[in-house]
Amino acid sequence: MKAQLGGEEGKHKFVLKTPKGTRDYSPKQMAIRERVFTAIINCFKRHGAEVIDTPVFELKETLTGKYGEDSKLIYDLKDQGGELLSLRYDLTVPFARYLAMNKITNIKRYHIAKVYRRDNPAMTRGRYREFYQCDFDIAGQFDPMIPDAECLKIVHEILSDLQLGDFLIKVNDRRILDGMFAVCGVPDSKFRTICSSVDKLDKVPWEEVKNEMVGEKGLSPEAADRIGEYVQLHGGLDLIEQLLQDPKLSQNKLAKEGLGDMKLLFEYLTLFGITGKISFDLSLARGLDYYTGVIYEAVLLQQQNDHVEDPVSVGSVAGGGRYDGLVGMFDPKGRKVPCVGVSIGIERIFSILEQRVEASEEKIRTTETQVLVASAQKKLLEERLKLISELWDAGIKAEILYKKNPKLLNQLQYCEETGIPLVAIVGEQELKDGVVKLRDVATREEVNIRRENLIEEIRMRTSQL
Amino acid sequence: MKAQLGGEEGKHKFVLKTPKGTRDYSPKQMAIRERVFTAIINCFKRHGAEVIDTPVFELKETLTGKYGEDSKLIYDLKDQGGELLSLRYDLTVPFARYLAMNKITNIKRYHIAKVYRRDNPAMTRGRYREFYQCDFDIAGQFDPMIPDAECLKIVHEILSDLQLGDFLIKVNDRRILDGMFAVCGVPDSKFRTICSSVDKLDKVPWEEVKNEMVGEKGLSPEAADRIGEYVQLHGGLDLIEQLLQDPKLSQNKLAKEGLGDMKLLFEYLTLFGITGKISFDLSLARGLDYYTGVIYEAVLLQQQNDHVEDPVSVGSVAGGGRYDGLVGMFDPKGRKVPCVGVSIGIERIFSILEQRVEASEEKIRTTETQVLVASAQKKLLEERLKLISELWDAGIKAEILYKKNPKLLNQLQYCEETGIPLVAIVGEQELKDGVVKLRDVATREEVNIRRENLIEEIRMRTSQL
Structure with a gap:
């Protein structure tokens, strides 16, 4: 028996590794991770959120048709008889399924759990195939932009609390984007795919995005150029006012609605005293299909050492938005529950804090023994x-x-x-x-x-x- | 766009459910779950444990050959190109892989995470396909039975702390079992499979187990009967002394080693003052292949209302044992790291506490808003x-x-x-x-x-x- 269990015969040719894009957390890393979680959970509780949990996998059909072009990144389980299952891709779709299944029309909850994406990992930059999301969402029929403003306040509180250095929260609205596409001459049927192209602007230059729009997606070069002018714009209340006067945009119903709500949002953010870190940015698109209103994304900024230029983004650490249609997709009668939420991605935050601890030679205790x-x-x-x-x-x-x-x-x-x-x-x-x-x-x-x-x-x- | 996102056309025929054998946790359930976790984590920290985390899936080959007959219950991921992956079946094998991979020969750690088994769920009795395990393990070359005794002390502390009513911790040793099989005339090659049969004794009567041994597994009826006599025995130090005098068992090297260590274990448990809840039980076998020494399992006892009989077991809530060969299975040179540990299963505990809260009409707050x-x-x-x-x-x-x-x-x-x-x-x-x-x-x-x-x-x- 001992031989079977790894005696001399136990010299197997195992590949000793974790799966691609995943990692273990050592006790020291866990201590840092706990600090981050504590800051985030404290903030969520400060805002009165309850907590829920859902299974790591869902019926495959629950995830189908929710993620647009990203659906190919979903992990499926092997068909071993019984149901077809997939690992969750985010916490938002399981949340919507939970609301519809339990007929909940009003809840403020957080959920911290791992999600799974068969993406190309870039682990040194904190991009993994298994990673944590820390989600806070408000579901229910409420007066415009009050919950939306609270989500942005939460991002602001958490990023300030974690002392990660300077950050910027970019805000846009799917209705403004769609209105912009319409007035630029994008056919309705291409809205979502063009939106996916715009979403790449934080990673690739405009020329490349334009090539994709025109070459791959069959948009006219003129329409692309018109989009190109809008997506350069970013600012605050002044830009909102300017666009409300824009001869083309102001004629579009969706854009007008979106700009009106954006103005209201900025008024609330002013009361919260956080507009200094918020930028209304027409290039922000967000990849996921299910957003219907306000969208946002927080990026950490890094002052370049040898440049006097603007600080550059070192990557997104939070994102979210309004998704008023998602719960209705699960309801047999299509009954909608308006939702808005934010997801904090801790992997990049964790990388930064880990590097900082390494550099500081701070000694972290991994037990509490007295x-x-x-x-x-x-x-x-x-x-x-x-x-x-x-x-x-x-x-x-x-x-x-x-x-x-x-x-x-x-x-x-x-x-x-x-x-x-x-x-x-x-x-x-x-x-x-x-x-x-x-x-x-x-x-x-x-x-x-x-x-x-x-x-x-x-x-x-x-x-x- | 709104139509795509669950407007009138959104009346899909979704099956609104979580996968078979899984469930969501509502805010109220989460509040109860947090209480259980807090009690368990406090105990693990009281005993000086560090904490680690590992991915939810492992390379398929990491799990191969570790679980014996239970391997068929492993969830595999679909082959989508790249590595073949399986969901973790327990936290012990990933821990052993972690130790070998990082060349750690000495650690005391806990790990609380979900594990996955394609078993027949019995959710009302707390048996799920996705469930939490709370594991505490001590790895390293130490003097005999000191860490083993601490694991039993931990089970005793946690079950006492949670106030789940009366409980019993059954203890045995794989070496005693193997010695017993040898002296009963079981051929070496059948040790593990006969051990699996004995493991069923807590669920099915002896006659059925005997039929399986003789009918399915080809053991002689005489050998089975001899086993049948031993597995009825349970007791304390007195039984250990009696078996050390047993003319057959005392001649078997493995059994003698096991009994000697069992005696030492009981001495330490006496110093801890917990022998009142511990029973040396020759019918305890534990299903998993990787145990090499002491094994144990804690069951909750329920006084039958209308009987004056002994209290009956309402199911296992913790189990574990020594697995000195597992890490060596992952080491290229077969280098062993002796390990002993315990796993607390919270689902059944959670069910009991949930029922108690329901019955008491205790009002549980699900937020902390001031x-x-x-x-x-x-x-x-x-x-x-x-x-x-x-x-x-x-x-x-x-x-x-x-x-x-x-x-x-x-x-x-x-x-x-x-x-x-x-x-x-x-x-x-x-x-x-x-x-x-x-x-x-x-x-x-x-x-x-x-x-x-x-x-x-x-x-x-x-x-x-």
Whole structure:
């Protein structure tokens, strides 16, 4: 049996790796990840959100027709008899399915979970095939732009709180985009595919996007050029006012609606005091099919060292928007539930913080152990076990070395390495005297504490830590 | 575009459900789940564990040959080009892969994550296809049975802490089982498959297990009968002593080793004061292939209402054991890292607690909101937004209704329904006077608080909650 389980015959030719685009998190990485999650969850709770969870996979048909050109990136499960399943691609579609299935028309919830995309990973830049999304969404029929403004406030709070440096939140509206496409002469049937092309503007130059529109997607060069003029525009309330006066756009019903709401949004953002980091940007398109109104995306900015130019974007860390039609796609009667939400992508944020920790040589503790139960002499394992059992039962975080007769030096070194602040030392004399020697690892001070007072003493000493 | 996104044409024939054997967690269920996780994580941290995370899927070959007859329950991903992947079946094999891959020979870690098994779900009894495991493992070369005893202490602490009623932790050792098989006349090649049969004894009667051993697996009826006598035995130190004197077993090297270690284990468990809930049980086999030493399983006991018989088991809630060969299966040179661990299954625990909450009519809050920012008059949306923004920025958990002119009654009802304890009311007069009316929802008392003192007042009032 031992042979079967990896004895000498166990020299298999395993490829020892995680699947492409995925990774493990070590204890140190988990400690950093927890900091990020705590900041995000605190913000979501500050805004009164409940929390839900959904399965990692959905019926394949639940995901069908929701993601446009990105659908090819969905992971399918093998057909092993039974239902056809796919791994979730985001948390928004499962949320909409959850609302329709449970006939919920009004909820503010967050959901933090991993999603899956068969994309080309760029792991050094924080792009993975398995990655976390932290979603906050408000579902329900409400007065215009109040929940939308809160979503942007949330992005602003989280990015400020995490101290990631300068950032910019770009805002646009699908109705403004569609109105713009209409007045530029894009046929209705090409709206979504042209929108996908515009979405690439943050990664490739305009000329390339234009080539795709004209060459691949059959748009006239004139229409493309007209789009090219609009998508250069970005600004604030002034730009909104200007476009409301635009002779062509102002004639388009959708664009006018979108611009009206954008103005209202900026008024609310002014009350929140956050317009300094918000840019109304006509080039923002967002890839996903399901958006129907306001859309937004937050990017981190990096001051170039050797340039006096504007700071450049180092990538998107949050995005979202309004999707008023998605829940209706799941409802047997097509009943809609208006929704708006935001998704924080932590992988890039995590990369930045991890690099910062590495650079700072900050020592991160990966356990919370308060005390090591040690002995200076041999044959005291039983006494160590009795003492640590008392400590555990009193809620003290305590460890022992798993050796019958560990050397005191090794026990002290273990504390130094792992950051355990206290050592409770049992010895023959201490046992006779009914005391335990409590050692402060940092100062090396040792005091005898009566056994019955030990728990209280440890609690007191570690409460300030 | 709206039509595409679930307008009138959106009346699709969707099957609105989660995949077979899976479920969503509602906010209320999440609140209960968080309580369970908190108890478990607190215990793991109390014992000095670090935390890691691994991807939800592994290379298919990583899981191959680790689970014996249960391998057929593994979910495979569809071959979409690239690597062949499977969803993790447990957290133990990914842990072993992690250790081998990172050449870690010494770690104490916990990992809480979902695992996947294409089993026949019995969701009312807490058996799912997607379910959480909460694993604690100690890897490293240590003196015998010290880490093993700690794992049992952890199970005891968690089950006591969660107040799930009476429980029993059954303990056995694979070496004792194998020794027993040998002295009963089971050929070496049939050890694992006969072990799988014994594993069914907690669900089916001995006669059925015997039929499987003899009929399906070709064991002689005499050998089966000899096994049948041993597997009835359960007890404590007395039984260990008795078996150490057993004329056949005491001649078998493996059994003798196992019994010697079992005796040591019971000595340590006596020091921990937990032998009252531990039973050395020769019928405990555990299904998985990779165990090499001590194995254990915790079951909840239920006193039968109308019987004076012994309490009956209502199912396993934790299990684990020693697997000294698994890491070596992944190491190119077969280098072993001894490991022992325990896995807490929360689904059944969760079911019990959920039923208890339902029965008790305990009201569970699903948000932590401290204050609702409200207004008694119309046209005060801007003032509400300004105030709530101040509160958010000060770290106060606050909500508003997303209406331009909500009725005061609706605002107060929202607080009653969701358990928000305070309402901060802005009105024309309050604005003039530089105050906010702070209302205690429970007592209906209202006091004017100067605006500059509001944050302090809310903090003070909600700190006792």
